[in-house]
Amino acid sequence: MFLRQLTYLIALDRFRHFSRAAESCGVSQPALSAGIRQLETELGITIIQRNRRFYGLTAEGERVLSWARQTVAALDGLRQEAAFAQDVAGGSIAIGVMPPAILVIPTLLESFRAAVPALHVEVKVYSSNEIVQLLREHTLQLGLMYLDQVPADGPFEKHALYAEEHVLVAAKSMSLPAGRVFNWKDIENVPLCLLSRNMRSRQLVDDGFRQAGVLPNILLETDTLELLHAEILKGQIASILPVAALPERTGRESLQTRRMAGFVSPDVGVVRLSQPNSTALLERLWGVTQSLELADIYGAATAS
Structure with a gap:
């Protein structure tokens, strides 16, 4: 089993189309299809429902996809850990933010770059529920969202930044x-x-x-x-x-x-997936969030 077979599977699930998935992986469509078939042969299961087109994953394929995402995310973390150990000034992170908090992002990034000057950040807007799901899938490393939307029994850590008003x-x-x-x-x-x-x-x-x-x-x-x-x-x-x-x-x-009057709003804060092998970069950025308190900026307004 090769890592590229897992990346093929992740891309196919993302694009739901053989040609576009192959293009995103930088390979031909036959090469991608062959890689998926080889993975099915090695595992002894059918992973995708297919004819000439992609019709989705089988139940077994969904479980393999979850495992593949975790494996690829872990390897990316290992690569980033090695790079971060060589150059603590850089690194890359993906952040999901709910729409009402998008204007908080510049303040958050300013603090992050003070700790990691060459930090590369990808920021995308999602609903709170989407952020939770993408954190589970290792697509995001941090989320900025309503903390009352974080599953109480889920594998998450959270830190409040301000009580919204x-x-x-x-x-x-x-x-x-x-x-x-x-x-x-x-x-x-x-x-x-x-x-x-x-x-x-x-x-x-x-x-x-x-x-x-x-x-x-x-x-x-x-x-x-x-x-x-x-x-x-x-x-x-x-x-x-x-x-x-x-x-x-x-x-x-x-x-x-x-x-x-009487408007009760939940806390807004940062969320991450709780995991034993977190990267040094994420640990450093998470430490930065613990020192942030944004109530004076975003938690209250003077009526005028």
Whole structure:
């Protein structure tokens, strides 16, 4: 059994297409197919459902895929460990971040690069549930997410960075009800643009309206913060967002915010897979996260 056969299998599961998987591995399609068949022969099982096309993995194939991911991740960690031992200034890490926390990433990376100057980082946006799954699969090394979404019985370590606070936010040109703190009834008729319903942050907002017996006036739903920010700044629509998801501070001069009374939000923090053979790079970065406390930056907002 060769390592390249395992990488073929991982690529095939990712692309669900023989030609694209082969291209990603830098080999011909016949070579990839032959490698998969050889792996099936060596293991004595059928791994993929095939005719002329890829139809998915068999139940046995799913188990082999899980093992293959762990094996490849372990080897990548070994290579990185060796490189890190030679040059502690560099290394590579993949981070998954939920959309409401994307603006926290520059602060996190600044601290990481202070410890590892030549650090290479890949950052992608996922839901909290996707981050948990990708950590399990060793696709990500760190996640930035709501900590109440981390399975209590799962193999994970977590560290809280800040207790999130949601606020009503609107352009200063928009007329809002009087008061520095609002309850749900106060904003029943305020036109709103909100994050998409599949996002945990939006679900918390929906829970607030539901418990108050209020039907909100929602005009726009999106999973893109940039669009949501642009609509707010036009001055005709407001939103309820985590403080960490507000526009960059240069754009906040044009905004007014109001606290939402009784809004309970979960902690936001970093998560990693708990494993005995963690790399020196990940250990160093995890140590950096333990010294971070971002409550003063992202955990509260002054109503204005």
